Amino acid sequence: MNYVFHLLTMINIYTILALSLNLLVGYTGLLSLSHAAFYGIGAYISTLFMMNIGLPFLPSLFLAILGSVLLSLIISIPSLSLKGDYFVLASLGFQIIVFTILYNWIDVTRGPYGISGIPRPNILGIQVESIASYFIFSGVLAAICAGLLYLIGDSPFGRVLKAIREDEISAAALGKNIPRFKVIAFAIASGFAAVSGVLFAGYLQYIDPTSFTLMESVFILSIIIIGGTGNLSGPILGTILMIILPEILRFLRIPDTIAPNVREIIYGILIILIMRFQPQGLSGEYKFE
Amino acid sequence: MSILELDNVTKTFDGVRAVDRTTLGFDKGKITSLIGPNGAGKTTVFNLISGFLHPDEGVISYQDRPISGLAPWDIAQMGIGRLFQDVRLFNQMTVKDNVLTAFKKQRGESALMSVIARWKVAKEEQLLSSRAMKLLDFVGLAEKEEELAENLSYGQQKLLSIARLLGADADLFLLDEPTAGINPQMVKVFLDVIRRLTEEGKTVIVIEHNMNVVIEISDWVYFMDEGQVVSFGLPNEVLGDPEVRAAYVGL
Numbered sequence: 436m437n438y439v440f441h442l443l444t445m446i447n448i449y450t451i452l453a454l455s456l457n458l459l460v461g462y463t464g465l466l467s468l469s470h471a472a473f474y475g476i477g478a479y480i481s482t483l484f485m486m487n488i489g490l491p492f493l494p495s496l497f498l499a500i501l502g503s504v505l506l507s508l509i510i511s512i513p514s515l516s517l518k519g520d521y522f523v524l525a526s527l528g529f530q531i532i533v534f535t536i537l538y539n540w541i542d543v544t545r546g547p548y549g550i551s552g553i554p555r556p557n558i559l560g561i562q563v564e565s566i567a568s569y570f571i572f573s574g575v576l577a578a579i580c581a582g583l584l585y586l587i588g589d590s591p592f593g594r595v596l597k598a599i600r601e602d603e604i605s606a607a608a609l610g611k612n613i614p615r616f617k618v619i620a621f622a623i624a625s626g627f628a629a630v631s632g633v634l635f636a637g638y639l640q641y642i643d644p645t646s647f648t649l650m651e652s653v654f655i656l657s658i659i660i661i662g663g664t665g666n667l668s669g670p671i672l673g674t675i676l677m678i679i680l681p682e683i684l685r686f687l688r689i690p691d692t693i694a695p696n697v698r699e700i701i702y703g704i705l706i707i708l709i710m711r712f713q714p715q716g717l718s719g720e721y722k723f724e
Numbered sequence: 725m726s727i728l729e730l731d732n733v734t735k736t737f738d739g740v741r742a743v744d745r746t747t748l749g750f751d752k753g754k755i756t757s758l759i760g761p762n763g764a765g766k767t768t769v770f771n772l773i774s775g776f777l778h779p780d781e782g783v784i785s786y787q788d789r790p791i792s793g794l795a796p797w798d799i800a801q802m803g804i805g806r807l808f809q810d811v812r813l814f815n816q817m818t819v820k821d822n823v824l825t826a827f828k829k830q831r832g833e834s835a836l837m838s839v840i841a842r843w844k845v846a847k848e849e850q851l852l853s854s855r856a857m858k859l860l861d862f863v864g865l866a867e868k869e870e871e872l873a874e875n876l877s878y879g880q881q882k883l884l885s886i887a888r889l890l891g892a893d894a895d896l897f898l899l900d901e902p903t904a905g906i907n908p909q910m911v912k913v914f915l916d917v918i919r920r921l922t923e924e925g926k927t928v929i930v931i932e933h934n935m936n937v938v939i940e941i942s943d944w945v946y947f948m949d950e951g952q953v954v955s956f957g958l959p960n961e962v963l964g965d966p967e968v969r970a971a972y973v974g975l
Contacts, residue, residue, distance in 0.1 A: 583839060590838030590845060591830040594817075598825045601814035608774060608808070609826050609892050610800035611833075619835055665816075721816060 440570040446678050447573035448634050451580045453658045453670035455627030458584060460656070461664025461721050462593055463620045464600030468652045469510070469526035470628050472533035473503045475647025477629025478636040479537060479544060482553050492556040496633050503629035504622045511621040516614040530649050537644035549643025556637045563637075573634050580627055585667055587623065596620055597665070600721070657702055661709050663719015672718045677702070727752040727927050728773065728804075728896060733782030733792075735768055735951075742768040744951035745782070750896075750944075755918060755928045757938045757959070760948035761971050766931045767809065769948075770898050773929075774806045775799040786896070801828065805894025809901045809931075811881050815874035819865055819884055822873050823856040824849075826891030859887040863913070879906045886917055896927040903937050915941055935963060947971070 452474060459465045480502040481495040490498070514525035537544050544550070556563045556572065563572040587593060595616055598606040607613050636642045654677070662673015681698050689697050714722040726749035735743040743765045750756050758766045771777040773784060775796035784792040791799055800806075814822050830852065832838045832845035860866045863883040868876065873884060882902070889897065899918070903911045911934075918941055921928055932938050938945060938959060945962040947955040955965045962968055 586839045586842060587835050590835075591824070591832030591849065592835045592838045594821055594825055595833055597817055597821075598814045601816055602812050604776065604796075605808065605812040605814065606825070607776075607796040608800055608806045609888070610797050610828055611825075612795070612797045623835060 437566045440566045442678060442682065444566070444570045444573045444638055446674055447570070447577040448631050448638070449655070449658065449674045449678055450577045450671055451627055451631040451634070452655050453662065453674045454581055454584045454667065455624040455631075456655050457659050457664050457667075457670045458588060458596070458620055458627075459624045460659055461666070461669070461719065462588055462596040462600060463617060465515075465617065465621070466523050466656075467526045467621070467624070468523060468649065468656070469530040469533070470624070470655045471647045471649070471651035472530045473507065473625040473628035474632040474635070474651070474655075475533060475537055475642075475644065476503045476506055476625075477632025478642050478647070479550075479632070480629070481633040482550055482636045482642060483543065485554055486550065486552070492554075492558060492637070496630065499629045499633050500626045503625045503632075507622045507625035508618065511618045512614075515617040515621065527649070530652055534644055534648055537647065544644070547643060547645075549641055551641045553636050553640045553642065555640065569638055573638065576630065576634060580630055581667060581671075584627065588667070592616075597721075654702075657706055659716070659719075660723070661702075661705050661716055663716025663721075665715075665719050665721030669716045669719030673716065676717070725752055726750055728786050728929075729784070730769070730772070731783045731785070733769075733772060733779045733784060735765075735772060735777060736780050741951050743772065743779075746948075746951065746953055748946060748953065750927060750929055752927050753922055753925050754943040755922055755930060755941050756944040756946065757930045757932050757942040758946050758948060759932060759935075759938060759962075759968070760954075763950075764948040765951040766948055767900060768951075770806065770900055770929075770931065773799075774804060774898060800892065800894075803893075803895035804898065805889050805892045805896070806898040807885055807889050807900060807902055809904065811878075811885050813873040813881055813884060813888070815872065817873060818869065819860065819871050819873055819876065820853070820856050820869040822884055823859055823887050823891045824852055826888045827852050827855070828893060856887075856891065859890050860884075862890075863887045863917075879910050882906050883910070883913070886914065890917075894926070897921060897929070899928060899930045901931055901933060903932065903934055911937065939963065 452470060456470045459467050477499040481499040484490040484495040484498055510525045510529045514522045538546050563569055595611050599613055599616060603613055658673040658677045659670045661676060663669025684694060684698060709716060710723065728750040730746055730748040733743055733746050734741060758769060760766055768777065772779055775794050779792050783790055786802060786804065814825065831848050838845050857866055860869055863886055865880060865883055865887065873881065876884060902914050918928055942959045945959045946953055947962050947968045955962045955968055
């Protein structure tokens with residue numbers, strides 16, 4: 436049963452990542468390759484505050500979100516007033532820089548050795564200890580995040596983001612301050628990615644930089660390309676599929692030595708097929724063109 | 725009285741002067757047409773006015789305030805609306821959402837307000853929604869409200885772009901070839917809309933290649949060639965100018 440709760444917990448964590456990236460890719464039309472960096476920033480900030488200062492879970496979560504939002508401004512303010520391609524490059528650069536810092540700043544992050552013994556969350560005296568209770572806890576947080584992202588997306592704010600995605604020039608001619616909307620959308624997405632990171636660190640009770648690589652950013656992007664973007668159902672469906680898929684492969688008894696490679700090949704084939712035959716993903720609203 | 729003025733404005737691209745020391749003035753409540761051959765600098769003038777380009781020299785002022793150097797969204801917020809030649813709709817959004825996006829100063833355009841003051845945003849949205857439906861009704865697209873903009877015919881897309889522009893509640897309209905590519909019946913609808921705007925005191929500047937349209941609606945006409953104003957006056961005066969007639973063979 437713990438195996439099922441583990442999978443469901445991972446689905447909860449990745450649902451937040453996928454839905455927040457969806458705000459950038461599906462709503463605003465911004466391709467970001469730095470989502471795993473903000474995921475990692477959230478995980479490390481909360482872990483460091485909890486373990487070094489003994490700060491409780493909730494303030495650590497808050498500081499992780501705040502830190503992630505502030506760091507997002509470093510790349511968004513200079514790059515988002517430029518054309519889309521520059522933003523992709525800036526996000527790629529940021530992802531690599533964050534990984535390099537996490538890997539090499541050993542005094543603080545313990546680098547490749549990682550940080551173990553991360554405490555499980557304690558919410559107002561309630562200890563979230565078992566895998567089952569962590570599933571419920573992460574489910575509640577994922578539901579809150581999904582609700583907030585729904586409210587944000589399904590609003591005039593979300594409508595402007597979609598207008599920017601469709602035609603920036605036209606949206607600007609209607610008086611919409613394009614860089615401002617993009618910076619805010621990026622900050623929101625980064626803040627939610629940090630929530631996933633905090634949940635991940637508390638769940639595994641161990642983090643190291645290899646969980647927050649460029650490949651992880653690409654994986655989150657694959658989730659929403661396959662599931663679909665521009666609404667809630669696409670990213671959620673994509674998350675369920677992409678988390679469950681490796682488990683299905685496990686039942687096919689593919690040898691462990693080649694299983695990761697087979698998985699990557701299947702992801703690649705899926706993305707190609709989706710882009711060719713279903714450009715809006717399995718359940719998305721926005722067609723990539 | 726001019727509501728918008730370009731004073732000695734120059735814009736150069738790779739050494740070519742697209743707009744060359746041009747001075748233009750546009751009267752409030754009037755329809756002024758910009759005519760001239762392709763490459764005369766007309767669309768560049770629109771890009772300069774709406775802030776998508778900034779002049780290398782000269783000053784653009786709107787309501788006696790300099791606007792050259794401002795961002796396009798700041799200029800739009802000041803009341804200058806623009807209809808693009810190539811329509812530029814939000815294709816993967818519904819017809820109604822295209823119009824709703826145009827409305828200014830929406831409370832729900834703040835991400836925070838859309839979460840913490842949801843009911844107020846919903847209330848405002850209801851009002852805006854009925855305004856959007858009136859505009860869609862006006863251009864005859866009310867029953868297409870839930871259709872994606874990309875599924876409309878070209879003529880309908882043009883009409884939607886007009887509805888969206890009206891939603892932006894501008895005081896000065898820049899219309900880049902509004903009648904291009906649409907049937908004569910729709911041209912009439914467009915001209916009615918344009919006339920109605922000036923009856924409401926709005927100012928309209930039109931780039932137009934259809935000389936019948938120019939004669940029918942214009943109060944004033946500028947003829948531009950190679951980035952400079954060659955002729956200015958009443959429609960019949962300008963179109964009677966031999967140089968202008970040479971530019972438009974068959975007139």
